[in-house]
Amino acid sequence: MPGPIYAAFVHRRFVVIDEDLCVGCAFCVDLCPLRNVLDMNDKGDKAFVKNPYYCAGCFKCIERCPSRAIRSASLTGLDDSA
Numbered sequence: 001m002p003g004p005i006y007a008a009f010v011h012r013r014f015v016v017i018d019e020d021l022c023v024g025c026a027f028c029v030d031l032c033p034l035r036n037v038l039d040m041n042d043k044g045d046k047a048f049v050k051n052p053y054y055c056a057g058c059f060k061c062i063e064r065c066p067s068r069a070i071r072s073a074s075l076t077g078l079d080d081s082a
């Protein structure tokens with residue numbers, strides 16, 4: 001599997017999480033194939049994007065988030081196209 005730098009370079013996509021919508025289920029953290037992209041905050045009640053540039057742009061987290069708190073972004077600005 002290509003490394004995170006390769007993934008970010010090729011896809012030039014990552015994700016952002018709206019913490020107001022996040023219900024803290026941690027599905028996204030558990031399903032992300034790259035273990036250091038997403039994490040839960042110290043209280044464990046909200047997910048956050050720990051290393052956006054490591055994201056492979058697979059968007060599995062967007063598809064599986066039950067509260068639609070995750071959306072795609074580009075490296076040059078926010079983008080809701082996915």
Ligand code: SF4
Binds near residue numbers: 024026027065070
């Ligand atoms: S899957 Fe969605 S609701 Fe669940 S922790 Fe991730 S962002 Fe929050």
Ligand code: SF4
Binds near residue numbers: 034060
């Ligand atoms: S788009 Fe894929 S690689 Fe990026 S954070 Fe979501 S599940 Fe992980």
